[in-house]
Amino acid sequence: MDFDALFDAELDSLRADGNYRIFAELERKCGAFPKARSFDEDAPDEVTVWCSNDYLGMGQHPKVMTAMQDAIAAHGCGAGGTRNISGNTHQHRLLEAELADLHGKDAALLFTSGYVSNWAALSTLGSKLPDAVILSDEKNHASMIEGIRHSKADKVIWKHNDPEDLDRKLAALPSNATKIVAFESVYSMDGDICPMEEIIEVAEKHGAMTYLDEVHAVGMYGQRGGGVSEELGLAHRITLIEGTLGKAYGVVGGYITGSVALCDFIRSFASGFIFTTALPPAVAAAARTSIAHLKESGIERARQRQQVAKLRRRLDALGIPHLPNPSHIIPVMIKDPVKCRQLADILMQDFGIYVQPINYPTVPKGTERLRFTPGPLHSDEDIERLVQALSTLWKRCAIAHAVA
Numbered sequence: 241m242d243f244d245a246l247f248d249a250e251l252d253s254l255r256a257d258g259n260y261r262i263f264a265e266l267e268r269k270c271g272a273f274p275k276a277r278s279f280d281e282d283a284p285d286e287v288t289v290w291c292s293n294d295y296l297g298m299g300q301h302p303k304v305m306t307a308m309q310d311a312i313a314a315h316g317c318g319a320g321g322t323r324n325i326s327g328n329t330h331q332h333r334l335l336e337a338e339l340a341d342l343h344g345k346d347a348a349l350l351f352t353s354g355y356v357s358n359w360a361a362l363s364t365l366g367s368k369l370p371d372a373v374i375l376s377d378e379k380n381h382a383s384m385i386e387g388i389r390h391s392k393a394d395k396v397i398w399k400h401n402d403p404e405d406l407d408r409k410l411a412a413l414p415s416n417a418t419k420i421v422a423f424e425s426v427y428s429m430d431g432d433i434c435p436m437e438e439i440i441e442v443a444e445k446h447g448a449m450t451y452l453d454e455v456h457a458v459g460m461y462g463q464r465g466g467g468v469s470e471e472l473g474l475a476h477r478i479t480l481i482e483g484t485l486g487k488a489y490g491v492v493g494g495y496i497t498g499s500v501a502l503c504d505f506i507r508s509f510a511s512g513f514i515f516t517t518a519l520p521p522a523v524a525a526a527a528r529t530s531i532a533h534l535k536e537s538g539i540e541r542a543r544q545r546q547q548v549a550k551l552r553r554r555l556d557a558l559g560i561p562h563l564p565n566p567s568h569i570i571p572v573m574i575k576d577p578v579k580c581r582q583l584a585d586i587l588m589q590d591f592g593i594y595v596q597p598i599n600y601p602t603v604p605k606g607t608e609r610l611r612f613t614p615g616p617l618h619s620d621e622d623i624e625r626l627v628q629a630l631s632t633l634w635k636r637c638a639i640a641h642a643v644a
């Protein structure tokens with residue numbers, strides 16, 4: 241059997257649809273972020289990154305780097321085992337305490353990524369709770385969808401950000417069902433934010449557990465970076481808050497927070513927690529430092545909001561359409577996978593601007609986009625260079641008529 245021919249056939253169909261993924265090979269420049277060295281022969285040596293999820297530049301914050309370097313010097317590189325078998329270190333426990341405090345919960349549990357935390361927590365809840373039914377927002381992230389699928393629990397999809405639809409679907413469930421409502425605060429591709437209070441009220445009315453993914457909100461929203469649930473004063477009404485250490489906190493890893501019993505339950509039954517090497521202690525130390533810093537400091541968030549507002553204003557002034565939303569994410573809709581790729585290539589090669597085209601399956605077909613995430617370290621000149629480049633392209637490619 242020619243297995244490569246099978247692989248190639250699948251890849252060819254991806255290419256034919258314009259959805260084949262090409263990674264940019266970059267090296268971030270410490271101290272100069274969002275500048276990065278590009279290894280792409282057709283692009284300038286230095287490019288400006290406009291699509292990073294290191295939203296606040298914490299990945300190169302001196303305090304965070306020092307914490308990681310000191311921890312490596314003190315404890316070495318890897319954890320050396322699973323949390324159960326010799327990999328449970330003091331740094332992990334300290335980080336879990338920091339995370340529980342961040343969300344005002346009694347306990348937290350670390351995972352190797354946000355993806356794994358969603359996958360492991362939802363698959364465990366769905367498979368171990370009696371008569372579990374998971375009600376999932378239709379735009380939930382792949383990690384939640386996969387976790388739910390793996391749990392084999394009954395799944396009900398409710399309309400995106402629609403508490404009334406959720407209400408109807410909860411009402412239709414049998415009274416013995418253990419109901420779990422899974423949703424996100426900031427949806428990362430459209431940048432919209434859920435009606436959290438209404439969703440909680442509906443869930444409470446039906447005695448359902450709430451499972452909230454705050455991956456794109458932690459570090460970014462709330463007085464101490466506790467996410468949208470902190471900003472709205474609702475964290476205490478959410479059963480489980482899940483987040484990442486890899487985006488605004490600039491490191492890597494994922495977590496859940498909730499009651500002691502909930503975290504102990506996931507700790508004790510989740511295969512994705514039990515059977516994998518723990519995060520390196522130095523990663524835990526760096527993440528804790530980043531969280532602690534953003535609990536105290538609002539400077540990064542304030543400057544980031546300023547730059548987001550500035551980019552939106554400049555796009556409006558130049559007539560470049562972008563999805564309106566209340567978050568830090570600026571999607572410029574292209575609605576065609578091939579054009580989206582072409583525009584991204586020209587931006588990179590002619591202007592040294594790196595923005596990854598967002599195509600299917602990350603977003604539905606026909607909604608392809610360039611997704612900009614301005615940060616506190618983008619200068620006004622960076623913004624001006626970006627909008628001028630987009631404006632030139634809009635005219636040059638005459639695509640204006642094809643975008644909404």
Ligand SMILES: Cc1ncc(COP(=O)(O)O)c(C=O)c1O
Pocket residue numbers: 353354355356358381383424428453455456484485486487493494
């Ligand atoms: C909503 C959402 N949840 C979870 C994840 C996974 O987080 P991580 O990147 O830490 O694996 C992502 C990643 O982009 C996400 O967008």
